[in-house]
Amino acid sequence: MLRSLALLTVATLALAPRAAAGVGDTPSYTFRQPPVNAMGVKSLEDLRGKPVLVDFWGTR
Amino acid sequence: MPSALKLQEQYGDALQVIFVECQGASRDQYEAFAWKMKWMGGRALWTEERPFPTVGNGLPETALVGVDGTILMQGHPGGFGKKLEEAIAAEVKKAKDAPEGTPTPLRGAWKSFHKGEVAAALLECDKLGSDDAQLARAEFVARVERRIARAKWLVDQGFPVEASELVGKLAKETKGVPELESKVAAEAARLAEPERAREKEAAKAWDTFVEAVAKKKPFEPANVKRAEGLAEKFAGTKAAERAQRFVALSQVRVGS
Numbered sequence: 001m002l003r004s005l006a007l008l009t010v011a012t013l014a015l016a017p018r019a020a021a022g023v024g025d026t027p028s029y030t031f032r033q034p035p036v037n038a039m040g041v042k043s044l045e046d047l048r049g050k051p052v053l054v055d056f057w058g059t060r
Numbered sequence: 061m062p063s064a065l066k067l068q069e070q071y072g073d074a075l076q077v078i079f080v081e082c083q084g085a086s087r088d089q090y091e092a093f094a095w096k097m098k099w100m101g102g103r104a105l106w107t108e109e110r111p112f113p114t115v116g117n118g119l120p121e122t123a124l125v126g127v128d129g130t131i132l133m134q135g136h137p138g139g140f141g142k143k144l145e146e147a148i149a150a151e152v153k154k155a156k157d158a159p160e161g162t163p164t165p166l167r168g169a170w171k172s173f174h175k176g177e178v179a180a181a182l183l184e185c186d187k188l189g190s191d192d193a194q195l196a197r198a199e200f201v202a203r204v205e206r207r208i209a210r211a212k213w214l215v216d217q218g219f220p221v222e223a224s225e226l227v228g229k230l231a232k233e234t235k236g237v238p239e240l241e242s243k244v245a246a247e248a249a250r251l252a253e254p255e256r257a258r259e260k261e262a263a264k265a266w267d268t269f270v271e272a273v274a275k276k277k278p279f280e281p282a283n284v285k286r287a288e289g290l291a292e293k294f295a296g297t298k299a300a301e302r303a304q305r306f307v308a309l310s311q312v313r314v315g316s
Binding site: 021022023024025026027028029031032033035036037038039040041044045046047048049050051052053054055056057058059060 | 061064067068073074075076077078079080081082083085087089090091093100103104105106107109110111112113114115119120121122123124125126127128129130131132133134137148151152155203206209210211213214217219222314
């Protein structure tokens with residue numbers, strides 16, 4: 001029983017969303033589908049060496 | 061939104077703006093929306109994938125990632141005032157300097173690298189021979205390799221204008237570094253292949269079209285018809301695919 005619970009906990013943690021990033025963190029991310037207008041950019045790492053402004057927005 | 065677009069225009073290739081749609085719109089919907097709002101046609105990237113989580117409870121939210129990949133600011137853009145623009149200017153400047161903490165003897169190598177003198181930068185690292193110098197050398201090579209990979213992608217995906225520009229720069233910068241020079245030369249050779257001539261012509265026609273319509277009324281019937289004409293004339297090219305996509309997007313119903 002305890003072993004099952006431990007396994008369940010490990011599985012749940014593995015599936016949980018990544019810990020929240022925020023100021024001071026260095027996020028790493030590879031896009032599953034290249035962004036529109038990507039021009040060969042596949043990940044945040046591809047943009048290292050220049051500042052990146054990320055604008056979270058909505059169409060509604 | 062418009063202020064981020066203005067910043068992208070102001071800084072050009074020195075800054076990368078990424079717009080992340082967070083309200084569940086499909087790629088077709090937000091791309092069509094952005095065309096209608098006259099936001100397309102620039103260097104900004106558009107995605108629905110959050111490269112890292114948002115921290116606030118509402119939209120819009122803005123984050124500035126520094127040249128070393130660290131998040132420097134994140135939150136509602138209204139709360140930043142002029143600090144955001146000042147931080148961007150500082151990072152753009154920083155991009156031309158050696159990273160913080162670089163030992164003094166290595167600063168010259170970074171200076172050479174930022175001037176596009178890759179051979180000189182590598183030579184300086186080799187002369188110094190320290191662990192720091194070897195790390196810097198590896199970083200220089202990795203950065204050039206990433207740009208070569210991007211050039212390859214541009215050639216493959218039918219962006220010959222952008223590919224030519226990048227390959228031209230890389231050819232100058234890698235002069236005297238045989239292992240990099242040969243990779244750049246391979247892309248230059250691919251660009252010069254006779255079968256790419258039609259793709260180049262098509263890409264130029266598409267770029268001219270985008271420049272003409274992006275800031276006006278992109279989806280006006282006359283523009284859609286013109287895009288259909290481009291798709292037909294250059295059938296089989298990547299630029300024709302882009303023209304076809306534009307036509308399809310003009311039919312997408314969006315919220316506004």
